[in-house]
Amino acid sequence: MPQVEDGRPRTDSFSLDVVLVRIGQFGKLQILIYILICIPILLNSFQAVSYIFVASTVVHRCQIPECDKPNSTYQESWIDFAIPKKLNGDLDNCRRYVSVNKNLDPCSADAFHQSPIEECGTDLIFRDKEVTISNDFDIFCSDEWKLAMVGTINNVGMFIGIPLGGYFADRYGRKNILAIFGFLSAVTGVAQCFTTDFFTFMFFGLLTNLFGSSIYSIVFVLGLEMVSPKLQLIGCTIMTIVYAIGQTVFGLVAKYFLNWRLIQMIFFIPALFQIFFLFIIPESARWLLSQGEEDRAVKVVQKLAKSNNRKLSQPTLDKLVLTYRYKLEESNEGKFPIKETFQILFWRIVNCCLCWFTNVLLYYGLNVNMVLLGGNKYDNFMLVSLIEIPGILLPFWTMNRFGRRYSLFGFMILSGICIAATVFVRSELFYVQVALLLLGKMSVGASFQVLYFFTSEIFPTNVRNSLLSFCSMVGRLGSMVAPQTPVMAKYHESAPAILFSACALLSGFLAFLFPETNDTVLPSTLKEAEKIGQKKELEADAEIQLLKTIS
Structure with missing residues (x-):
C-alpha cells in the first residue's frame, strides 16, 4: 500500500518503476519493442561518419x-x-x-x-573501381576542399537537428518523433542518392542529418523509460552495442559495394519503413504520465501487463495515476519547464556540455586519425568500430559496482593517459602507438556509454530528451573540431594527442561535480532532479526500498 501524507499518496511510494517490477521488468512485449527500436539505431549509425567513404578522395x-x-x-x-x-x-x-x-x-x-x-x-x-562523389561529380585537385565541406555540412545539420528532435520528442512524444524524423531522414537520404551535382547533394545531406541526428538519443531515452532501474543498464548497453555493430556493418558494406549511391541506398531504403512505428510501438508510459495523459498511460501499462500474463487491479492503476498527478501538482511545474531547469541546474548542464564536447572530440578525433594510419582504410574503420564493444561492456560492470561518477572519472582518465603516452612512444614502435590509441578509443567508448546513461538520469522526464539533445548538440562542436586535428599535426606532430589527453583529464576530474545516480529512480520532476545525490534523500527514499523488496 502506498504511504499517505495529508490524505495523499507519498509521491515516491508508487511510481511506474514499482509497477514495472510487478508486471515483469522485461517481458515479451518489451523485448519485441527493444528489437524494433534497435533497427533505427542500426540503420542510422552510419550517418555521422558516412563522409569518410562517401566523400573520400579516389586515388x-x-x-x-x-x-x-x-x-x-x-x-x-x-x-x-x-x-x-x-x-x-x-x-x-x-x-x-x-x-x-x-x-x-x-x-x-x-x-x-x-x-x-x-x-x-x-x-x-x-x-581502384571505387566511386565516391569525388569522381562522380569531378571533384579533384584544386576542388577537393568541397569534399572536406561534406563532413562540415553534415555536422551543421546535426547541430541543428539534435536539439530540435529532442525538443519535439519532449513536446509531442518519443514514438511520434522517432517515426516521423526517421522517415524524413530516409526520404531525404534516398533523394540524395539521385542527385547529379555537388550542391544538391549537400542540400539533401544537410536535411538528412538534420532529421536523423536525434534518432539515437530518442531511442535511448525511450528504451531507458520502458524498463525499471534494475534493467535500464542492460537495455541501454544492448542499444549502444547495436550502434557499434551498425558502424562495423557500414565499413563492411563500403568495402564490398564500392559505389556511394548503392552504399547509402542499402541503409536508407529499409529506414523508410520507420513510419510504421506510429502504429506498431507504444508511447513511453513515463512520458505520458509526465504530460498528464493518464488514460493513454494506463492503456500502455495494461498492454505490457497482458503480454506478461499479469493483471493489475483498478486500485493499483488509480494509485499509479494519483502518484504522478500529485507529483506534477507539488512540483508546480508546467509540462515543459525548460527555462526553470536551466536556472536551477545551470552548472550541472554546463559540466555535462563540457563532458559531451570532450567525449565527441575524442570519439571522432580518434576515428579520423586512426583511419588515416597506414593499411586498408576499410579494415581500419571496422577495427576502430569493433573496439568500442568491449568499451561498451565495461560500464555494465563498473557502473553498478563503483557508481556513475567514478566510472566516468576512471574511463576519461584512462583515455587521457593512453593518448598522452603516445607522445612519448617513438614512431618506429608503430604497433605500440596503435595499441595505445585503440585502448584510448575503447576507454572513450566506455566513457560515452556512462555519459549517455548519466545525462538521461540527472534531468527530469518532461525535459529529459531536450537536455540530452542540448548537451549532445554542444558535443557536436567537438565533431567539428575533430576533422581539423590532422592539420594540427603539420605544425606539431603531437598536437592532436596533447589536445585529446588534456581535454580527457580535465573532464575526468570534473566528473566528481556530478551527483551520483546509482541506485536511484529516474526523476519525474525538476524538484526530484535537484535532490539527486543528496544523501539523506537517498537513504529515505521509500521507493528504492520497495523496488528492492519486490525484485
Whole structure:
C-alpha cells in the first residue's frame, strides 16, 4: 500500500518503476519493442561518419597522353619518369613532369624534365573501381576542399537537428518523433542518392542529418523509460552495442559495394519503413504520465501487463495515476519547464556540455586519425568500430559496482593517459602507438556509454530528451573540431594527442561535480532532479526500498 501524507499518496511510494517490477521488468512485449527500436539505431549509425567513404578522395594520377593507352592502369613501367612522388612515396595525384623531347621514346626517362612540373589535364587514371562523389561529380585537385565541406555540412545539420528532435520528442512524444524524423531522414537520404551535382547533394545531406541526428538519443531515452532501474543498464548497453555493430556493418558494406549511391541506398531504403512505428510501438508510459495523459498511460501499462500474463487491479492503476498527478501538482511545474531547469541546474548542464564536447572530440578525433594510419582504410574503420564493444561492456560492470561518477572519472582518465603516452612512444614502435590509441578509443567508448546513461538520469522526464539533445548538440562542436586535428599535426606532430589527453583529464576530474545516480529512480520532476545525490534523500527514499523488496 502506498504511504499517505495529508490524505495523499507519498509521491515516491508508487511510481511506474514499482509497477514495472510487478508486471515483469522485461517481458515479451518489451523485448519485441527493444528489437524494433534497435533497427533505427542500426540503420542510422552510419550517418555521422558516412563522409569518410562517401566523400573520400579516389586515388588517381594524371593521364600521360604520350604514354597512356585506353587499357592503361594506375601503375605502369614508365610511371616514375612521368609523375613526381609525394613525401610518403605515393604518386602525386594532380601533377606531372613536363615532356621535353619529342624525338626520343616518349615514355623514356630522358623524355621528361624532372624539375618543371605542370598540373594535370581533365583526364585522370584511377587506381581502384571505387566511386565516391569525388569522381562522380569531378571533384579533384584544386576542388577537393568541397569534399572536406561534406563532413562540415553534415555536422551543421546535426547541430541543428539534435536539439530540435529532442525538443519535439519532449513536446509531442518519443514514438511520434522517432517515426516521423526517421522517415524524413530516409526520404531525404534516398533523394540524395539521385542527385547529379555537388550542391544538391549537400542540400539533401544537410536535411538528412538534420532529421536523423536525434534518432539515437530518442531511442535511448525511450528504451531507458520502458524498463525499471534494475534493467535500464542492460537495455541501454544492448542499444549502444547495436550502434557499434551498425558502424562495423557500414565499413563492411563500403568495402564490398564500392559505389556511394548503392552504399547509402542499402541503409536508407529499409529506414523508410520507420513510419510504421506510429502504429506498431507504444508511447513511453513515463512520458505520458509526465504530460498528464493518464488514460493513454494506463492503456500502455495494461498492454505490457497482458503480454506478461499479469493483471493489475483498478486500485493499483488509480494509485499509479494519483502518484504522478500529485507529483506534477507539488512540483508546480508546467509540462515543459525548460527555462526553470536551466536556472536551477545551470552548472550541472554546463559540466555535462563540457563532458559531451570532450567525449565527441575524442570519439571522432580518434576515428579520423586512426583511419588515416597506414593499411586498408576499410579494415581500419571496422577495427576502430569493433573496439568500442568491449568499451561498451565495461560500464555494465563498473557502473553498478563503483557508481556513475567514478566510472566516468576512471574511463576519461584512462583515455587521457593512453593518448598522452603516445607522445612519448617513438614512431618506429608503430604497433605500440596503435595499441595505445585503440585502448584510448575503447576507454572513450566506455566513457560515452556512462555519459549517455548519466545525462538521461540527472534531468527530469518532461525535459529529459531536450537536455540530452542540448548537451549532445554542444558535443557536436567537438565533431567539428575533430576533422581539423590532422592539420594540427603539420605544425606539431603531437598536437592532436596533447589536445585529446588534456581535454580527457580535465573532464575526468570534473566528473566528481556530478551527483551520483546509482541506485536511484529516474526523476519525474525538476524538484526530484535537484535532490539527486543528496544523501539523506537517498537513504529515505521509500521507493528504492520497495523496488528492492519486490525484485
